[in-house]
Amino acid sequence: MIYCALVYAFAVSVSENLHALMIASILPAILLCTRKISLPPLLKINTVNAVMLFTLALTWPVMSDGSILGLVIAWRVNMIYIVFAALVFPLGMSAVYALPLPEKMRVLVILTLRGIHILHDSIDRAFLSASLRAPDVGLMMRLKIFAYVLGASLLRSSDRSERMMRAVECRGGFGGFMQSEGKSLRVRDAMLAVISVSYSGLVVLMNYA
Amino acid sequence: MHISEGILSGSVLLAGWTGTSEGIAVGLRKTDTSRIVRTALLSSAFFLASLVNVRIGPSSTHLSLLAPMGLILGWGVFPAVFTALLLQAVLFHFGGLLVLGVNTFIMGTASLSVYLLFGRAVREGRSKSLTVCMSFLAGSVAVLLAAGLAGLCLGLTDSNYLNTAKVLVIAHIPVALIEGVVTAFVIMWLKRAAPEFLS
Numbered sequence: 001m002i003y004c005a006l007v008y009a010f011a012v013s014v015s016e017n018l019h020a021l022m023i024a025s026i027l028p029a030i031l032l033c034t035r036k037i038s039l040p041p042l043l044k045i046n047t048v049n050a051v052m053l054f055t056l057a058l059t060w061p062v063m064s065d066g067s068i069l070g071l072v073i074a075w076r077v078n079m080i081y082i083v084f085a086a087l088v089f090p091l092g093m094s095a096v097y098a099l100p101l102p103e104k105m106r107v108l109v110i111l112t113l114r115g116i117h118i119l120h121d122s123i124d125r126a127f128l129s130a131s132l133r134a135p136d137v138g139l140m141m142r143l144k145i146f147a148y149v150l151g152a153s154l155l156r157s158s159d160r161s162e163r164m165m166r167a168v169e170c171r172g173g174f175g176g177f178m179q180s181e182g183k184s185l186r187v188r189d190a191m192l193a194v195i196s197v198s199y200s201g202l203v204v205l206m207n208y209a
Numbered sequence: 210m211h212i213s214e215g216i217l218s219g220s221v222l223l224a225g226w227t228g229t230s231e232g233i234a235v236g237l238r239k240t241d242t243s244r245i246v247r248t249a250l251l252s253s254a255f256f257l258a259s260l261v262n263v264r265i266g267p268s269s270t271h272l273s274l275l276a277p278m279g280l281i282l283g284w285g286v287f288p289a290v291f292t293a294l295l296l297q298a299v300l301f302h303f304g305g306l307l308v309l310g311v312n313t314f315i316m317g318t319a320s321l322s323v324y325l326l327f328g329r330a331v332r333e334g335r336s337k338s339l340t341v342c343m344s345f346l347a348g349s350v351a352v353l354l355a356a357g358l359a360g361l362c363l364g365l366t367d368s369n370y371l372n373t374a375k376v377l378v379i380a381h382i383p384v385a386l387i388e389g390v391v392t393a394f395v396i397m398w399l400k401r402a403a404p405e406f407l408s
Contacts, residue, residue: 006307012215111245148394151394
């Protein structure tokens with residue numbers, strides 16, 4: 001699924017022909033109607049698109065060309081986001097497992113995610129405590145507080161990492177992180193891959209036709 | 210300085226993925242298995258700290274912390290940046306998967322350059338003022354380098370993007386100054402409280 005989405009995203013990214021982009025819009029349109037897609041991130045993406053459109057219009061040699069390019073990019077971004085939101089993001093961590101990452105990298109991703117959850121509360125508490133103790137301080141002091149909270153969090157996380165490492169070693173090392181289930185290509189996966197490549201190929205061909 | 214999906218040409222995207230793969234390969238080779246947990250937790254701390262907004266007058270900004278990351282992790286910064294951006298894309302729907310290669314390359318290269326340029330001077334800083342100056346420079350240079358690289362990627366996609374690239378670099382000058390100050394404070398704190406971090 002993730003590879004199909006990536007191939008599609010690449011085909012859309014390199015397409016400049018409007019007919020090709022129209023054909024490419026069919027898939028996100030179907031997904032938008034059939035899958036549940038979270039709208040707040042789409043809204044945030046389009047706010048960024050609006051800023052980008054404004055910047056391109058002002059900085060492009062011809063203003064109208066810049067505006068059209070900005071609109072085309074916004075169109076592409078929306079299509080790519082909808083496809084990823086429908087096919088990749090619901091997979092969560094399975095999407096990370098599906099990527100051909102080396103085992104060391106996979107362990108790093110898992111531990112980083114775990115670290116984010118562990119440290120989230122402690123960093124939040126530290127910033128809340130700092131803002132309660134010093135609500136109205138100058139910029140320089142605010143930056144100093146930020147830096148010291150970061151430094152303290154790094155130190156704490158380092159201590160914790162030593163303990164985590166010892167716990168990992170006690171459980172038999174990094175072997176426990178390996179996935180027990182082997183990966184195999186099913187008929188449904190193969191069909192999806194063929195359809196995805198053909199569809200993306202059609203979009204790219206139309207771009208250069 | 211994240212580049213959005215749908216902007217860059219196919220060749221720039223592929224070049225970004227190639228550079229990132231090489232950076233990750235070298236980074237993983239140089240990261241000892243026993244240090245993975247530490248790299249992961251440092252990466253998480255930086256990831257979370259970069260989500261915190263710093264209020265500046267009526268507006269606010271979030272910091273990238275590229276320089277402290279580079280100075281502490283060294284070559285390990287490539288896998289750490291890739292991990293953070295991958296999790297941002299998959300779990301928090303921020304950034305994109307296709308441009309992940311280019312974005313990792315931009316930020317990883319900026320961090321690594323700072324480590325190679327200023328790492329030794331910061332570690333062996335003969336005087337406090339010299340260390341402060343070097344850390345400030347490291348923080349500022351990292352942001353400007355990242356903005357410059359993002360501009361270069363845009364310029365390689367289409368020469369008409371060069372004006373946009375100039376705006377991008379100019380817009381990052383205030384952020385670079387703030388990042389320089391924060392980097393100097395972080396490094397001075399670490400040198401006092403936990404000098405082994407920079408060793």
